[in-house]
Amino acid sequence: MFVDSHCHLDKLDYQDLHQGIGDVVAKAKAANVTELLSVGVTLDAFPNMMEMIAPYDNVYASCGVHPLDVESDFSFELMHQYASHTKVVAIGETGLDYHYQPETKALQQQRFEQQVALAVELNKPLIIHTRNAREDTLDILRRGGAEKCGGVIHCFTEDLAFAQAAMELGFYISISGIVTFRQATELKEVVKALPLERLLIETDSPYLAPVPHRGKQNQPAYVVEVAAYIAQLRGISLSEVGQKTSDNFRNLFLR
Numbered sequence: 001m002f003v004d005s006h007c008h009l010d011k012l013d014y015q016d017l018h019q020g021i022g023d024v025v026a027k028a029k030a031a032n033v034t035e036l037l038s039v040g041v042t043l044d045a046f047p048n049m050m051e052m053i054a055p056y057d058n059v060y061a062s063c064g065v066h067p068l069d070v071e072s073d074f075s076f077e078l079m080h081q082y083a084s085h086t087k088v089v090a091i092g093e094t095g096l097d098y099h100y101q102p103e104t105k106a107l108q109q110q111r112f113e114q115q116v117a118l119a120v121e122l123n124k125p126l127i128i129h130t131r132n133a134r135e136d137t138l139d140i141l142r143r144g145g146a147e148k149c150g151g152v153i154h155c156f157t158e159d160l161a162f163a164q165a166a167m168e169l170g171f172y173i174s175i176s177g178i179v180t181f182r183q184a185t186e187l188k189e190v191v192k193a194l195p196l197e198r199l200l201i202e203t204d205s206p207y208l209a210p211v212p213h214r215g216k217q218n219q220p221a222y223v224v225e226v227a228a229y230i231a232q233l234r235g236i237s238l239s240e241v242g243q244k245t246s247d248n249f250r251n252l253f254l255r
Ligand SMILES: [Zn+2]
Pocket: 093, 129, 154, 155
């Protein structure tokens, strides 16, 4: 059994690749991927995503404003209302990305702080996206009291020291298909060193398809390739990776 802890189900190709979201969920189930978390990136797109996933009890949602979408429409009250929905199990994705948009740094920090505050208030875990912003990310999490709600560093590509600092705040570390890429040598070492009790797996679909699907559009069913790669790296069974990461998912998001 496997869980895809981070996908963007409203962004998949429903023209040529899939016949609707039911098809995506069925393909995941056929690969033994039994639960999915569809992650929001703007408030504008949130109602449509919720409508798409509404019929599926095994699909959860998060509500957030992505650091690369901070110029989209925002209202704290509206976000509070959206995030209070029972199907919403997390706040995010939020965080900081100084790699692609250093020019929106100040607004990214403001939105991030607002989402940390909301997560603490609603006691829902945070889904964090961070790139080129290690110190500021930890600083905002600490100042906002994020250890009270916990969360996950998604699509992890940082170093072991950052992972340890995040785990000290009670955070989990989520591994994407990047770990299967040949050039990701440092990440492979980090994945070997992390405690299994803190690991999650994700596709971040439609992005970042793992080997051997690279070049194709990613989908939740492919999270099994991420699990298989981690199992091989750590010298443990695929079923152990599936079981542990599924337990971790439940402990964090379905508590
Ligand atoms: Zn992200």
